[in-house]
Amino acid sequence: MAAWAAVIVVVVPFAGGLAARALPLRAMRAIRALALACAAIALAAALFACGGIGTNETLAVPWIPAWGLSIGVRVDAAGALFALLVAAVGLAALVYAGPYLAHHLHGRPERERTFYAAMLAFGGAVAGAAYAPGPLLLYVFWELAGIPSYLLIGLDHDDPESRFAARRALIVTGAGGIALLAVAILLGPSFRFGATGAIPPPERAAPIAVLALVAAATKSAQFPFHAWLPRAMTAPTPVSAFLHSAALVALGVLLVLRLSPFLDGVLLWRAGLVAIGAGSMAVASVGALAAPRLKGLLAFSTIGQYGYLFWTAGVGGAAANGAVLAFFVAHALAKSGLFLVAGAITHATDRADLAALGGLARRMPGWLVAAAMLAATAAGVPATVGFAAKEGLLAVSRGAGPLPALAFTAASAFAAAYLIRFVARPFFSATRADIARRPGWPMLVPALGLSAAALVLGLFPAPLELAAGFHPTADWRDALLTAAALAMGAASLLVLPRIERAAARMRSWVDGEAAFDAARGGGRAVASMAIRLQSGDLRRYIAVTGIATAALTVTIALAEPARVPGALPPVSVAEAAVLALTVAAALMIAVSRRRVIAIVAQAASGYAFAALFAVSNAPDVALVIVHVETLATVLFVLAAARLRRIPALPSRAPPAQPRWRTPLIAGSAGLAGFLLAIAALTAAPRRPIASHYFEATRQMGAHDVVAAILVSFRGLDTFGEITVFALSATAVVAFSRIYARGTA
Amino acid sequence: MSPLAIRTAQLTLAFAALVALSHVVFAESWPGDGFTAGVIAALGVTLQYVVFGPGRVVTRFRGATRARLVTMGLATGFASGMPGLWLGRGFLAHVTAELPLGPFGALHLSTALLFDVAIFLVVFGVSTTLVHHLAADPSPGGRG
Numbered sequence: 001m002a003a004w005a006a007v008i009v010v011v012v013p014f015a016g017g018l019a020a021r022a023l024p025l026r027a028m029r030a031i032r033a034l035a036l037a038c039a040a041i042a043l044a045a046a047l048f049a050c051g052g053i054g055t056n057e058t059l060a061v062p063w064i065p066a067w068g069l070s071i072g073v074r075v076d077a078a079g080a081l082f083a084l085l086v087a088a089v090g091l092a093a094l095v096y097a098g099p100y101l102a103h104h105l106h107g108r109p110e111r112e113r114t115f116y117a118a119m120l121a122f123g124g125a126v127a128g129a130a131y132a133p134g135p136l137l138l139y140v141f142w143e144l145a146g147i148p149s150y151l152l153i154g155l156d157h158d159d160p161e162s163r164f165a166a167r168r169a170l171i172v173t174g175a176g177g178i179a180l181l182a183v184a185i186l187l188g189p190s191f192r193f194g195a196t197g198a199i200p201p202p203e204r205a206a207p208i209a210v211l212a213l214v215a216a217a218t219k220s221a222q223f224p225f226h227a228w229l230p231r232a233m234t235a236p237t238p239v240s241a242f243l244h245s246a247a248l249v250a251l252g253v254l255l256v257l258r259l260s261p262f263l264d265g266v267l268l269w270r271a272g273l274v275a276i277g278a279g280s281m282a283v284a285s286v287g288a289l290a291a292p293r294l295k296g297l298l299a300f301s302t303i304g305q306y307g308y309l310f311w312t313a314g315v316g317g318a319a320a321n322g323a324v325l326a327f328f329v330a331h332a333l334a335k336s337g338l339f340l341v342a343g344a345i346t347h348a349t350d351r352a353d354l355a356a357l358g359g360l361a362r363r364m365p366g367w368l369v370a371a372a373m374l375a376a377t378a379a380g381v382p383a384t385v386g387f388a389a390k391e392g393l394l395a396v397s398r399g400a401g402p403l404p405a406l407a408f409t410a411a412s413a414f415a416a417a418y419l420i421r422f423v424a425r426p427f428f429s430a431t432r433a434d435i436a437r438r439p440g441w442p443m444l445v446p447a448l449g450l451s452a453a454a455l456v457l458g459l460f461p462a463p464l465e466l467a468a469g470f471h472p473t474a475d476w477r478d479a480l481l482t483a484a485a486l487a488m489g490a491a492s493l494l495v496l497p498r499i500e501r502a503a504a505r506m507r508s509w510v511d512g513e514a515a516f517d518a519a520r521g522g523g524r525a526v527a528s529m530a531i532r533l534q535s536g537d538l539r540r541y542i543a544v545t546g547i548a549t550a551a552l553t554v555t556i557a558l559a560e561p562a563r564v565p566g567a568l569p570p571v572s573v574a575e576a577a578v579l580a581l582t583v584a585a586a587l588m589i590a591v592s593r594r595r596v597i598a599i600v601a602q603a604a605s606g607y608a609f610a611a612l613f614a615v616s617n618a619p620d621v622a623l624v625i626v627h628v629e630t631l632a633t634v635l636f637v638l639a640a641a642r643l644r645r646i647p648a649l650p651s652r653a654p655p656a657q658p659r660w661r662t663p664l665i666a667g668s669a670g671l672a673g674f675l676l677a678i679a680a681l682t683a684a685p686r687r688p689i690a691s692h693y694f695e696a697t698r699q700m701g702a703h704d705v706v707a708a709i710l711v712s713f714r715g716l717d718t719f720g721e722i723t724v725f726a727l728s729a730t731a732v733v734a735f736s737r738i739y740a741r742g743t744a
Numbered sequence: 745m746s747p748l749a750i751r752t753a754q755l756t757l758a759f760a761a762l763v764a765l766s767h768v769v770f771a772e773s774w775p776g777d778g779f780t781a782g783v784i785a786a787l788g789v790t791l792q793y794v795v796f797g798p799g800r801v802v803t804r805f806r807g808a809t810r811a812r813l814v815t816m817g818l819a820t821g822f823a824s825g826m827p828g829l830w831l832g833r834g835f836l837a838h839v840t841a842e843l844p845l846g847p848f849g850a851l852h853l854s855t856a857l858l859f860d861v862a863i864f865l866v867v868f869g870v871s872t873t874l875v876h877h878l879a880a881d882p883s884p885g886g887r888g
Contacts, residue, residue, distance in 0.1 A: 627787060710779070712838050
């Protein structure tokens with residue numbers, strides 16, 4: 001039953017998203033109601049699906065049985081909690097979005113409809129990823145989540161900055177998606193998460209580890225791929241609350257949780273996670289204190305707190321999975337709520353800069369309560385769910401030694417400092433921001449709901465501990481370190497402006513733009529190399545092909561002299577005559593000065609070849625050659641006739657070449673081809689394959705072995721060939737149109 | 745354009761079409777298959793271009809566009825590969841079935857035949873496309 005509930009969590013939002021997109025714009029109320037209904041159903045079903053946690057209930061339908069692929073869901077602790085959280089945050093974001101969008105997207109109903117459709121589709125995709133039983137299905141949903149994410153970040157597509165941010169997010173996370181696909185392929189189609197025996201072959205562990213780290217770090221906006229997340233803050237606030245705190249960036253952590261049990265013993269994996277986590281915590285500590293805007297601060301804090309999770313997964317290995325999962329839940333509740341607060345402040349004051357905000361404590365008291373509780377949760381203050389969860393992370397670090405414990409404590413202190421900055425600046429600083437409009441109850445209730453959930457789970461942690469399999473142990477040393485971190489964070493309040501200025505000076509070091517620019521520079525270098533190689537000069541390509549053929553043949557002949565043929569089979573008089581004709585025709589092509597003569601000579605060479613097959617007991621092959629040769633000759637004549645009418649392009653005048661070059665290249669390539677052909681004909685294969693094909697053709701009940709090979713035994717090759725054939729026609733049509741336009 | 749040339753071109757096209765049909769239908773039994781069928785039929789059409797010129801042939805073949813033939817061919821080829829995949833034997837592993845026709849014996853059906861039809865459509869469509877575009881007059885006012 002739990003598995004069927006999981007199917008509902010995936011399918012209902014997807015279907016709802018498609019339906020919302022199909023509804024007319026004037027039915028906006030219906031679209032909104034549909035979105036809320038779908039989100040509520042998904043939440044109820046996700047709650048129900050948690051019942052399957054203990055048994056790991058699985059549902060699978062064969063997809064491509066030949067490859068061992070199936071479609072299905074698997075309800076385990078990580079998947080169920082993940083999907084539950086996504087459903088809860090999604091519902092909160094959608095409730096909040098009603099009044100928020102009414103103001104921010106006023107008069108743009110098509111964007112509002114896109115918003116609801118994309119949010120629903122996104123929720124379904126992420127739930128599908130959460131319940132995915134294997135890496136390939138995870139990849140499918142991972143990429144499905146990327147498309148609505150792109151649409152949502154770029155919702156304000158008049159704004160060039162929004163378009164840029166959306167494209168960057170798509171490129172970075174898309175590159176990670178390709179890495180994940182490679183992981184799925186390396187793990188094999190029958191690999192299942194949660195399996196015990198199916199550990200990847202040891203020689204594949206290193207590439208799997210590296211690729212999975214790239215995939216997880218790009219999706220979770222981790223160092224050094226984090227630059228896309230602060231940019232993505234151009235998205236409307238409900239999008240940030242849903243995608244950039246709970247759902248999209250969490251997919252990377254989900255991947256880490258899924259693969260940790262299999263890669264526990266791989267040093268590269270553990271060290272990579274630690275490095276990514278440490279880098280992310282460092283850049284976030286500075287970035288969040290330097291960020292000039294509310295949402296930018298939260299984006300960096302998300303980078304840093306996901307950094308905690310990568311760090312802990314690296315330090316503690318798979319044994320830390322329960323702690324990682326528990327903190328993931330705590331963080332998602334807190335951070336999505338904080339995004340809602342940030343959106344409400346901007347909604348009320350039309351300001352997003354922290355420096356321009358202040359004095360809101362009296363005028364937005366409800367929001368102050370929500371902000372304080374949520375920030376306390378994210379910082380790990382006692383009585384919130386963040387406390388127990390963070391203690392769990394700290395215990396893992398402390399278990400690894402004093403240095404990791406101190407590093408983690410330092411990161412926590414910075415987190416406390418920037419979270420205090422988030423609350424202190426807008427609510428308490430002396431700058432007075434005027435209230436333009438009041439964010440109403442429909443906006444406040446989701447934020448308070450999330451903070452209440454954080455409080456309830458903090459006071460009664462049993463359900464979370466049970467579900468995540470996480471059992472915190474009270475330890476005075478952890479409590480001491482946490483207290484120290486919080487105290488340092490609180491103390492920073494005294495010197496906040498100085499810290500902000502210091503952090504702002506270091507901003508360009510941590511914003512990740514350098515990594516992105518380096519990647520772009522690398523791409524440009526590759527592109528310029530490709531342009532140099534693809535010069536567009538056909539003779540150059542032919543020369544490269546000819547030289548490569550000759551060089552390869554000589555290499556093979558030198559490496560394996562035994563393959564070089566000795567004696568030629570006897571040649572009959574008829575064969576010799578036909579061969580002489582072929583050679584004469586070929587020579588004529590080489591020496592002819594007129595195109596038509598070359599074409600005719602080529603046709604003669606081809607027909608002579610057909611005659612060779614005819615006298616060698618292969619009349620059907622001869623027939624095919626005659627047909628093809630005829631068609632080719634007609635095409636050559638037509639092409640030559642057209643070439644005459646196209647004026648030579650002056651800029652592409654061929655550079656002067658020594659006279660011996662072309663004959664030398666052509667001669668050596670021809671000689672190499674000749675040697676290869678002789679070697680192929682005279683070397684007796686160890687096991688002739690012809691008899692096998694004859695036998696198999698007879699068994700099929702067919703009589704024509706050529707057709708059987710083309711259609712049945714090598715059908716995929718044939719399919720590839722006809723595709724290439726079709727592509728070549730496309731090229732000819734394109735060129736013919738270009739020249740028709742150019743001469744007109 | 746002599747009457748003899750016209751008659752010859754028309755007869756050749758009809759004959760080429762018949763031969764092409766036989767090559768596709770009897771691909772498994774006799775020499776010849778979808779590929780030769782496509783080339784032979786295209787040769788028949790090419791003779792039309794030689795005799796009548798590109799302008800006239802275009803009007804005669806307006807019904808089925810060449811691009812559509814190629815697309816249909818690729819789609820048919822892809823579709824003919826799916827039953828094998830579905831039955832767990834792999835893409836393009838051909839599946840056969842006997843359709844009993846009572847007193848007329850049985851009809852031997854195979855996705856291999858469908859694949860031959862696909863090859864024919866692509867080869868014929870591409871060849872005629874090449875002929876058409878290379879034969880067309882690109883000069884100003886010409887039919888390009």
